[in-house]
Amino acid sequence: TPPRHVTARVAPLGTRQVLALVEDRTRERRVEAIRRDFVANVSHELKTPIGAIRLLAEAVQDASDDPEAVERFAGRMITESERLTRLVQQIIELSRLQSDDPNDGHETISLDDAVAVAIDAVAIDAQARGLRVVASGEHGLKVLGNREQVTVAIGNLVANAVNYSPDNSAVLVTVRAVDDTAEIAVTDQGIGIPADELERIFERFYRVDPARHRSTGGTGLGLSIVKHVAATHGGDIRVWSIEGQGSTFTLSLPRVLDENMVSASPNKED
Numbered sequence: 275t276p277p278r279h280v281t282a283r284v285a286p287l288g289t290r291q292v293l294a295l296v297e298d299r300t301r302e303r304r305v306e307a308i309r310r311d312f313v314a315n316v317s318h319e320l321k322t323p324i325g326a327i328r329l330l331a332e333a334v335q336d337a338s339d340d341p342e343a344v345e346r347f348a349g350r351m352i353t354e355s356e357r358l359t360r361l362v363q364q365i366i367e368l369s370r371l372q373s374d375d376p377n378d379g380h381e382t383i384s385l386d387d388a389v390a391v392a393i394d395a396v397a398i399d400a401q402a403r404g405l406r407v408v409a410s411g412e413h414g415l416k417v418l419g420n421r422e423q424v425t426v427a428i429g430n431l432v433a434n435a436v437n438y439s440p441d442n443s444a445v446l447v448t449v450r451a452v453d454d455t456a457e458i459a460v461t462d463q464g465i466g467i468p469a470d471e472l473e474r475i476f477e478r479f480y481r482v483d484p485a486r487h488r489s490t491g492g493t494g495l496g497l498s499i500v501k502h503v504a505a506t507h508g509g510d511i512r513v514w515s516i517e518g519q520g521s522t523f524t525l526s527l528p529r530v531l532d533e534n535m536v537s538a539s540p541n542k543e544d
């Protein structure tokens with residue numbers, strides 16, 4: 275068979291195009307390196323609970339004549355497998371976020387709704403521990419973006435506030451408009467974060483010494499998801515914290531400026 279001919283018009287590359295090409299390749303390589311790191315980290319993080327479950331299963335086999343020990347080991351197997359489930363869920367969430375087209379989902383999102391969903395998600399746990407989770411601030415604020423992602427981000431902040439707080443304390447979720455952004459601030463009276471760890475907590479899989487709090491089930495992925503959502507939405511995430519006293523995480527997102535301004539009745543307020 276004769277070779278097939280493909281004709282294409284090839285214009286010579288200008289210096290600028292060559293530079294752009296080089297930059298693009300560099301970026302590609304960096305993205306590739308990040309991906310490889312991520313896969314390596316994921317494998318490492320998955321091996322830990324899987325290894326623990328295996329050891330516990332062996333312990334159960336050895337302790338078959340000691341019902342109390344069997345009970346104890348089985349309980350820990352359940353805890354470890356729950357942790358494994360959370361880990362897999364968050365890894366899937368993160369990789370979905372990363373493959374999402376950032377231009378996707380330009381929806382108008384009600385912050386009242388997103389905050390209500392986030393608070394609902396922790397309600398049972400909070401109630402069992404005598405924790406009050408209270409929403410306050412302005413109502414009716416809206417942001418533009420992907421509803422699911424924004425809801426997950428706020429949910430992660432509220433879940434952390436509950437996780438790292440003592441029983442019977444309070445978590446406050448405050449929404450307010452600041453210029454053309456909306457700020458969602460989640461304040462807790464929890465264990466706080468040491469100043470020299472503040473930079474690192476947004477890294478994937480990073481956890482401040484897990485031994486210092488009751489919740490050992492974390493994955494270290496929650497805040498990296500929040501950071502990712504903030505970045506893809508043109509917003510940002512900031513944190514203030516005093517160790518032993520509490521933390522405030524503030525997510526700020528571009529606000530939908532009053533859509534109905536023109537048609538709104540001037541006397542609507544009274």
Ligand code: ADP
Nearest residue numbers: 434435438466475481482492493494495496497
């Ligand atoms: P994790 O699943 O461990 O909670 P995150 O990425 O959500 O993962 O958080 C990373 C680390 O930051 C946590 O392990 C915890 O040490 C710290 N952290 C996050 N939120 C809070 C908070 N509200 N109070 C104290 N420490 C927090």
